Amino acid sequence: MQNNTKKIKFIVPLISVFLGLLIGGIIMLISGYKPIEAYVALFQGIFGGSYYIGETIRQMSPLILSGLAVAFAFRTGLFNIGVEGQLLVGWLAAVYVGIFVDAPAIIHIPLAVLAAGVAGALWGSVPGILKARFKVHEVITTIMMNYIALYSTNEIIRNFMLAPGERTENVKESASLASPFLQSITEYSTLHFGIIVAIVAAVIMWFLLWRTTLGYELRAVGFNQHASQYAGINVSKNIVLSMAISGAFAGIAGSMEGLGTYQYMTINAGFTGVGFDGIAVALLGANSAIGVILGAALFGGLKIGALNMQAIAGVPTELVGVVIALIIFFVACSYLVHWLMNRVNRGGKI
Amino acid sequence: MSFMDILALIIPAAIVSAAPLIFTALGGVFSERSGVVNIGLEGLMLFGAFTGAVTIYYGEQFGLDGAAPWVSFVVAMIVGALFASIHAVASISLKADQVVSGVAINFLAAGLAIFLTKKIFNAGQTPVISERISKSDIPFLSDIPIIGKLFFSNAYLTSYLAVFVALIVWYVLYKTPFGLRLRSVGEHPMAADTMGINVKKMRYVGVLLSGALAGLGGAVYVASISGNFTHSTITGQGFMALAAMIFGKWHPLGALGAALFFGLAQAISISGAQIPGLQDIPKVFLLIAPYVLTILALAGLVGRADAPKALGTPYEKGKR
Numbered sequence: 001m002q003n004n005t006k007k008i009k010f011i012v013p014l015i016s017v018f019l020g021l022l023i024g025g026i027i028m029l030i031s032g033y034k035p036i037e038a039y040v041a042l043f044q045g046i047f048g049g050s051y052y053i054g055e056t057i058r059q060m061s062p063l064i065l066s067g068l069a070v071a072f073a074f075r076t077g078l079f080n081i082g083v084e085g086q087l088l089v090g091w092l093a094a095v096y097v098g099i100f101v102d103a104p105a106i107i108h109i110p111l112a113v114l115a116a117g118v119a120g121a122l123w124g125s126v127p128g129i130l131k132a133r134f135k136v137h138e139v140i141t142t143i144m145m146n147y148i149a150l151y152s153t154n155e156i157i158r159n160f161m162l163a164p165g166e167r168t169e170n171v172k173e174s175a176s177l178a179s180p181f182l183q184s185i186t187e188y189s190t191l192h193f194g195i196i197v198a199i200v201a202a203v204i205m206w207f208l209l210w211r212t213t214l215g216y217e218l219r220a221v222g223f224n225q226h227a228s229q230y231a232g233i234n235v236s237k238n239i240v241l242s243m244a245i246s247g248a249f250a251g252i253a254g255s256m257e258g259l260g261t262y263q264y265m266t267i268n269a270g271f272t273g274v275g276f277d278g279i280a281v282a283l284l285g286a287n288s289a290i291g292v293i294l295g296a297a298l299f300g301g302l303k304i305g306a307l308n309m310q311a312i313a314g315v316p317t318e319l320v321g322v323v324i325a326l327i328i329f330f331v332a333c334s335y336l337v338h339w340l341m342n343r344v345n346r347g348g349k350i
Numbered sequence: 351m352s353f354m355d356i357l358a359l360i361i362p363a364a365i366v367s368a369a370p371l372i373f374t375a376l377g378g379v380f381s382e383r384s385g386v387v388n389i390g391l392e393g394l395m396l397f398g399a400f401t402g403a404v405t406i407y408y409g410e411q412f413g414l415d416g417a418a419p420w421v422s423f424v425v426a427m428i429v430g431a432l433f434a435s436i437h438a439v440a441s442i443s444l445k446a447d448q449v450v451s452g453v454a455i456n457f458l459a460a461g462l463a464i465f466l467t468k469k470i471f472n473a474g475q476t477p478v479i480s481e482r483i484s485k486s487d488i489p490f491l492s493d494i495p496i497i498g499k500l501f502f503s504n505a506y507l508t509s510y511l512a513v514f515v516a517l518i519v520w521y522v523l524y525k526t527p528f529g530l531r532l533r534s535v536g537e538h539p540m541a542a543d544t545m546g547i548n549v550k551k552m553r554y555v556g557v558l559l560s561g562a563l564a565g566l567g568g569a570v571y572v573a574s575i576s577g578n579f580t581h582s583t584i585t586g587q588g589f590m591a592l593a594a595m596i597f598g599k600w601h602p603l604g605a606l607g608a609a610l611f612f613g614l615a616q617a618i619s620i621s622g623a624q625i626p627g628l629q630d631i632p633k634v635f636l637l638i639a640p641y642v643l644t645i646l647a648l649a650g651l652v653g654r655a656d657a658p659k660a661l662g663t664p665y666e667k668g669k670r
Binding site for chain 2 (some may be wrong): 027028031032046081112113130133134135136137139140141143144146147148152154155269270276279280283316318319321324326328329331332333334335336
């Protein structure tokens with residue numbers, strides 16, 4: 001049985017990815033594109049040179065962090081759809097520290113990343129407190145908090161940090177994660193040091209969940225709130241804490257954009273999408289640290305490869321969004337896979 | 351500027367921006383009252399907007415003229431229901447996490463709508479339609495002093511349709527056996543099952559109706575407000591409708607009231623600069639007001655909002 005669940009854990013994501021790509025191919029075929037040519041172009045757009053690899057890794061960093069944010073909350077039985085908002089708040093905090101603080105890089109960068117984490121944690125803890133204190137479902141509050149974050153950050157930029165071009169100034173060199181060295185070895189892609197931050201965060205998440213008392217309590221609350229309460233675990237505290245830590249990961253994901261990819265923050269007309277992609281990454285990665293890294297690699301790769309697919313095979317990049325949506329569907333419907341496998345195991349009797 | 355002028359400026363604008371929200375929120379009421387969470391309202395509304403824009407465009411080509419928007423509403427409702435059936439199969443039959451399935455609906459709708467737009471029109475947006483729902487005065491009612499000018503003149507027919515549909519939904523949910531059954535499977539599916547009600551069937555009906563109404567909401571948005579479909583046509587209206595439904599306590603008339611109120615907040619945020627006393631309030635407070643109020647409502651600070659009891663849990667026969 002143990003062996004069987006482990007096997008399913010691997011098989012469900014693999015089958016889902018396969019089915020997602022398959023149906024994506026069928027959609028292309030129906031709309032008159034050439035699926036094989038498109039997928040080859042997509043693949044080349046991910047691996048066909050150090051530039052593409054650099055871009056994929058750059059795309060992965062915020063995805064890993066937003067995936068970790070969703071996965072961490074999931075472990076405590078919470079669904080954090082608010083990563084998008086926490087990311088924006090973190091982005092703003094990182095850029096603020098990056099612009100207005102003077103410090104040597106060794107202090108400035110950690111300080112800016114920390115500020116992003118704290119901002120995200122505060123933003124994330126609001127739904128946590130509402131859940132713990134008033135039993136308000138976190139899915140709704142996090143969605144509402146997303147919009148509050150979007151409009152508020154825009155307003156703050158407009159009033160206090162505006163530079164020409166609907167954006168803030170660039171962050172100081174000492175706060176920047178950009179790396180001429182990484183850029184030069186990847187044919188001048190936009191790769192930056194953020195990936196190191198993301199991987200460190202993944203290790204921290206793993207350690208926190210599996211090697212500390214806190215992690216044990218958080219997971220216990222995720223499995224069964226009532227049993228945890230009975231065992232003397234403070235459920236309310238753990239809910240708030242889980243949302244805060246989740247928010248911190250999301251906030252740091254924002255600092256990847258603010259200190260790494262863009263070096264500034266724009267007035268956003270809509271969401272970045274990174275937070276919502278985090279849900280997909282966490283689901284595909286079965287809420288584990290290593291799974292999240294692999295999931296981020298897949299979705300990051302698909303997003304970067306899509307550009308080449310559009311350039312060469314003429315297929316709009318949105319097809320990748322469709323494929324990602326399909327993959328989430330199939331992972332969510334893993335009941336189907338379980339049911340099929342049980343049927344096979346029972347020798348096809350029932 | 352007199353007080354009446356201010357009202358005459360804001361109230362019709364509020365009613366206009368509320369109409370798509372009302373339809374979509376009513377859709378949410380159907381789905382959630384039957385016990386299925388529908389985060390996918392945003393995506394369903396988005397796909398409705400896409401369908402509406404495409405249908406009106408081709409309707410004009412085929413010479414439907416003024417009837418094109420109305421045809422598009424019917425088409426958008428059918429397409430919306432079909433799209434929602436994916437959510438229904440996943441969350442009712444395959445017992446998927448309803449929130450995850452809803453998120454996937456949003457992704458799928460956004461991706462597919464833009465993909466198809468680019469495929470069909472070779473551009474990022476659909477052509478702007480010329481046959482919009484036009485503003486008109488309601489005969490007789492618009493002649494009533496004061497009220498007539500505020501509520502019945504210079505407004506879109508779809509807005510009144512929205513209010514009318516809200517009344518119908520209220521009647522169906524609270525005054526018919528069908529409504530009682532739909533609500534019962536959302537509160538206590540096992541009890542409903544024992545009484546011989548087909549839980550899955552009722553939930554399918556709830557989700558499909560939510561898709562139809564959200565699709566209608568999207569098409570109405572195109573026909574009355576935006577005039578075409580782009581990637582930024584529907585950005586959050588579906589979530590705002592979800593908020594309206596919750597702020598309205600999962601009740602059709604509550605959702606109607608909340609949607610009108612959110613519409614008012616939007617109208618003030620757009621035309622607030624022309625109004626004495628309001629131009630000093632930063633726009634951001636009006637933009638975030640619907641969301642803040644919804645959170646406060648949920649926290650019990652603005653009246654308690656309780657969800658249907660079985661919301662979000664798949665029904666399994668014989669499970670205790």
